[in-house]
Amino acid sequence: MALLxxxxxxxxxxxxxxxxGAGAAxxxxxxxxxxxxxxxxxxxxxxxxxVSLAGIRLxxxxxxxxxxxxxxxxxxxxxxxxxLAVARTGTASxxxxxxxxxxxxxxxxxxxxxxxxxxxxxxxxxxxxxRSAQRGQFRIGPVTAEFTDPFGLSLHRQAxxxxxxxxxxPAAVVLPLTGLAGARGNDGVTATRIRANPSDDDVMTxxxxxxxxxxxxxxxxxxxxxxxxxxxxxxxxxxxxxxVLDHRFMAFSGGSPPTLAGLAAQDSHSMVTSETFEWSVVAxxxxxxxxxERNYGLRLLDTRGEPAFLHSHSSPDPxxxxxxxxxxxxxxxxxxxxxxxxxxxxxxxxxxxxxxxxREAPGPELFGSRHTxxxxxxxxxxxDQLMDKLSAHRMRGPLxxxxxxxxPEEALALAPAAGYGTNAFAIVVVEKPAEYSVVxxxxxxxxxxxxxxxxxxxxxxxxxQFDQDVELPAPTxxxxxxxxxxx
Numbered sequence: 001m002a003l004l005x006x007x008x009x010x011x012x013x014x015x016x017x018x019x020x021g022a023g024a025a026x027x028x029x030x031x032x033x034x035x036x037x038x039x040x041x042x043x044x045x046x047x048x049x050x051v052s053l054a055g056i057r058l059x060x061x062x063x064x065x066x067x068x069x070x071x072x073x074x075x076x077x078x079x080x081x082x083x084l085a086v087a088r089t090g091t092a093s094x095x096x097x098x099x100x101x102x103x104x105x106x107x108x109x110x111x112x113x114x115x116x117x118x119x120x121x122x123x124x125x126x127x128x129x130x131r132s133a134q135r136g137q138f139r140i141g142p143v144t145a146e147f148t149d150p151f152g153l154s155l156h157r158q159a160x161x162x163x164x165x166x167x168x169x170p171a172a173v174v175l176p177l178t179g180l181a182g183a184r185g186n187d188g189v190t191a192t193r194i195r196a197n198p199s200d201d202d203v204m205t206x207x208x209x210x211x212x213x214x215x216x217x218x219x220x221x222x223x224x225x226x227x228x229x230x231x232x233x234x235x236x237x238x239x240x241x242x243x244v245l246d247h248r249f250m251a252f253s254g255g256s257p258p259t260l261a262g263l264a265a266q267d268s269h270s271m272v273t274s275e276t277f278e279w280s281v282v283a284x285x286x287x288x289x290x291x292x293e294r295n296y297g298l299r300l301l302d303t304r305g306e307p308a309f310l311h312s313h314s315s316p317d318p319x320x321x322x323x324x325x326x327x328x329x330x331x332x333x334x335x336x337x338x339x340x341x342x343x344x345x346x347x348x349x350x351x352x353x354x355x356x357x358x359r360e361a362p363g364p365e366l367f368g369s370r371h372t373x374x375x376x377x378x379x380x381x382x383x384d385q386l387m388d389k390l391s392a393h394r395m396r397g398p399l400x401x402x403x404x405x406x407x408p409e410e411a412l413a414l415a416p417a418a419g420y421g422t423n424a425f426a427i428v429v430v431e432k433p434a435e436y437s438v439v440x441x442x443x444x445x446x447x448x449x450x451x452x453x454x455x456x457x458x459x460x461x462x463x464x465q466f467d468q469d470v471e472l473p474a475p476t477x478x479x480x481x482x483x484x485x486x487x
Contacts, residue, residue, distance in 0.1 A: 016049040016153035044416025053154035062090040065161035073167035079131045089122040096147035101227045111442035132168045137338045140166045169333035170282050172289035177468045204232035242290045242299045244401040245308045252277040271340040276429045279455040292329040305386035314338035382413040390420040401426040411439040415446025426450040
């Protein structure tokens with residue numbers, strides 16, 4: 001029995017190897033004893049396993065697999081239930097051992113028997129649970145089936161489906177209320193008399209009625225009509241918030257070693273990321289959820305003024321900039337699931353990851369090169385394209401920037417952007433915040449409420465700092481002139 005256990009199990013079962021051994025022994029005995037009947041028996045014992053091996057590879061059982069995740073997508077550290085339905089489509093019969101292949105981070109792959117005891121209508125149903133502490137997109141499956149011939153002599157293993165992708169989104173944390181909305185109010189509703197064109201001539205008017213306050217008289221319309229005219233009732237519009245998400249490789253690559261990305265590569269799922277960038281992703285998700293719950297429309301841009309998720313593998317609509325409602329928030333969460341650091345220098349990081357993994361390097365598509373090709377030719381960060389995007393929505397709501405390491409020159413370039421929002425908030429995520437006092441001062445001179453935090457500080461604590469009574473200096477001409485030179 002110990003000898004049989006050492007034999008390869010991907011060709012024959014123990015019964016098959018035993019029959020081959022018996023056939024070899026009978027053949028040797030026939031040769032020694034000169035018995036024709038032993039020769040016939042030996043040929044039968046040797047040929048039958050070989051014929052069954054050839055038959056099981058030529059006539060393979062066929063299956064159909066349905067896989068469902070509930071919920072899908074799923075947040076980090078939250079469980080999702082995987083439901084499998086496997087049905088045989090051919091005329092073959094018999095039992096099979098099946099295994100659902102999983103990335104190593106999910107632990108041991110589940111194994112089950114087909115058909116199951118509760119099979120109905122030729123379909124067997126199975127269920128198991130998954131949980132991931134890290135965001136990303138993971139290939140779940142394929143299901144591999146190991147089945148035998150009707151005599152139980154030979155084995156064959158094959159994948160019976162292609163697997164499905166499980167998207168794990170960053171989980172938002174509940175943020176404390178702050179005065180981020182300025183004059184628009186914390187409830188996400190603002191009253192305005194201005195339509196699409198901010199010209200006062202476009203205001204809707206009607207004739208004066210007894211009891212109308214004189215402050216609502218529209219004097220230009222009164223002069224045109226020769227009768228007292230007043231403004232229509234104020235309309236309620238949805239406020240907007242703009243989030244600038246920094247995902248430049250050089251802004252986040254100076255932190256801890258790429259442990260997360262190395263583990264991801266072992267799962268055939270690679271992301272170029274770092275501890276500080278993971279913090280900023282959670283912050284962006286939390287801020288988006290905080291504002292969406294208060295009926296804000298959201299615009300997400302990167303530091304170049306391009307759509308924030310233009311290079312995200314998991315984005316449902318990479319070209320989108322504006323999001324609203326529950327569906328918009330869900331789209332943001334999915335887009336953040338596989339967003340990674342981009343830029344001209346992350347290819348060198350990829351080479352380091354291949355060395356860390358210590359195995360054959362994954363193809364370039366795994367490291368996001370298909371999303372970053374030609375990216376170096378784009379506009380520089382904090383340049384006119386970003387300013388034009390921000391000025392197009394001037395004073396429609398708060399402006400929030402989640403940044404990595406930025407230089408004093410980049411801070412001077414970004415500083416005037418505070419004038420485009422009702423309030424401006426900047427979070428600089430760095431390993432050593434004390435070294436960024438000059439950067440924070442430049443941003444504050446431009447009108448930003450700016451803080452620098454390490455990734456060890458909770459997102460809620462960093463967000464709460466914006467409500468502290470920090471005296472912000474007024475923007476100076478020197479700051480604005482310096483910003484112009486830097487850009």
